[in-house]
Amino acid sequence: MADVELRKVVKMYDNVEAVREIDLAIADHEFVVLVGPSGCGKSTTLRMIAGLEDITGGEISIDGDVVNDVPPKDRDIAMVFQNYALYPHMTVAENMSFGLRLKRFPKAEIKERVDEAARILDIADLLERKPKALSGGQRQRVAMGRAIVRHPKVFLFDEPLSNLDAKLRVQMRIEIKKVHQKVRTTTVYVTHDQVEAMTLADKVVVMNKGKIEQVGSPNDLYHKPATKFVAGFIGSPAMNFIPCQLEETAGKLHVRISDKLTFPLPPERAARYKSISRDDKLLLGLRPEHITDARSNSGPGFESFEERLDVTEPMGMETLIYFPIEGAQICGRANPSAGAQDGAPLKMAVDLNNMHLLNAASGVVI
């Protein structure tokens, strides 16, 4: 087990910069998830750590040793691929032991390690089967088993759950977390699914256009996003962004959305935002759970207003409500008993204690 460090790592494909000078420190035992939309450079970063892609610039070190020019087989890392990449002509046991057999481990130890991994992953009764006789979830377990048996310094996962159906994905997510709790190997995990990132990671790295937008714990990213991209990417349904401006009325700071909608800021927020120019074009960032029906939510920092709903989506435990403000589609979460109905007006409340204010031009959260 080991720590991994990326220093000013760059990857160029011809003239296209896929990864732009990223710095990242991954501590021993840590579970780090690289998350971002397609083409953000997350898989390329992972493949550079694996050694499957050359590094154009910068340095990658594993366990303190710079590995830029070390071939993948000598980096002592294991990788789980999106499409499993099991060897079709080998049984499960042979698949798992392939790496050990190449390194000429004694037979007894190979068997011991395969059995141990099979026990951890609950695939002991599949060891003699060929991959084609396995279901998707079982194949994914075998792929993980192949990584575990080698006791590598680092595990790399490249979107391992993308090929599974929704239900299995949730189940395997838990399995992966359990496995990490048991083996505690430093793990780098790539996904485009922010839910996977939030649920699995000790530390989430949000990437966009080849750069790291923000690094932090899942809670940090959710509650204290640094940029509009992170704020919009993390959380589902996504955060609402409403164009607004600050104005001072009767000595109190207000956020003004339209002629009709102006909310006074809670004192703590007012203190934080008082230095912002009143002319700046801003965005009010509100997560759907902070736009609710007024009936079940009130108190300091809650401001109520009424709007006609476009669409409602009853989810059972809550009802998602959609309505327009200043041309933007806003999503909120209402109590199912609040009586929200398609096309009907609803009295709603915004929780300004949890608001975010963003600079509209730069996208930076203030």
Add this chain to the structure above:
Amino acid sequence: MTMAATIDKAGPRRKKKLRSMSHDRKWALRWSYFFLTLFAIFFLFPPLYTVITSLKTSGEISAAVNPWWVYHPTLSNYKELLGSSQFLRFFLNSAMVSICVVIITMLISIPAAFALARMKFWGSATLATGVFLTYLIPDSLLFIPLFKMFAVFHDYTGIQLLNHWYVLVVVYPTLTVPFATWIMIGYFASIPKELDEAAIMDGATWMQTLLRIFVPVALPGIIAATIFAFTVSWAQFLYPLAFTTTTSELVLPVGIITTLIKGDVFNWGQIMTGALLSAAPPLIIYAFLMDYYISGLTAGATKG
């Protein structure tokens, strides 16, 4: 209301045009069977005629009777050919040439195809196309330059390849290697890239990846290439005709023609028997390897 009315009007009209899937399928199948049968009959005529003629005596062959019927079946042609040491010599020569060519072809083509398909290097795509282009040059253009090359080779080294069966072992790979490589480039390219990446992550060298992952997974492709290489070297006519003359060095196709046609006397019965017997090995190999060839060994490697 207008919408509903329109739909109602269109409904029955469209129904009339619709035919059931099974109806369409039935007609597609009928036509397929019709043409397949036609082709089968067309292509089976020559071999059938060969079989019929091989069972006749020379007398019956030249007699003015129905050529599609055997009135006095005899195995004398088979007995004579299989009893002749000359014919067995041709057979042995052919077998040795073909086996050596298949082995040489595979030893060159498999690593070449792997390198061209996987180890992306400067010019690899151009090289792959180049390999294929060499296959397009007809052998009828090449045999004279090749003959000259062997003569020059003899002048310089004193090693005489011409007029020995093994000259064909040197020549045939010029035909088989490009095509076999081309087939296998395509086959290797269809193997998911993650498979070799997984092997590399597991600690395999390129050679181990090739031998322990690619060769077993690409077996159907390799077998296709083997069948091709075998068939080409077994049936090739022009090169052995040009490069070998001594009877003991001849291979089957040339041997049958040169020894069984004496001046303008054609020993048709034995010629046909010889053709039939020499067609047997490729047929047997096809029959045995066809299952492998068709079976999808890559199933289960990845999703789907």
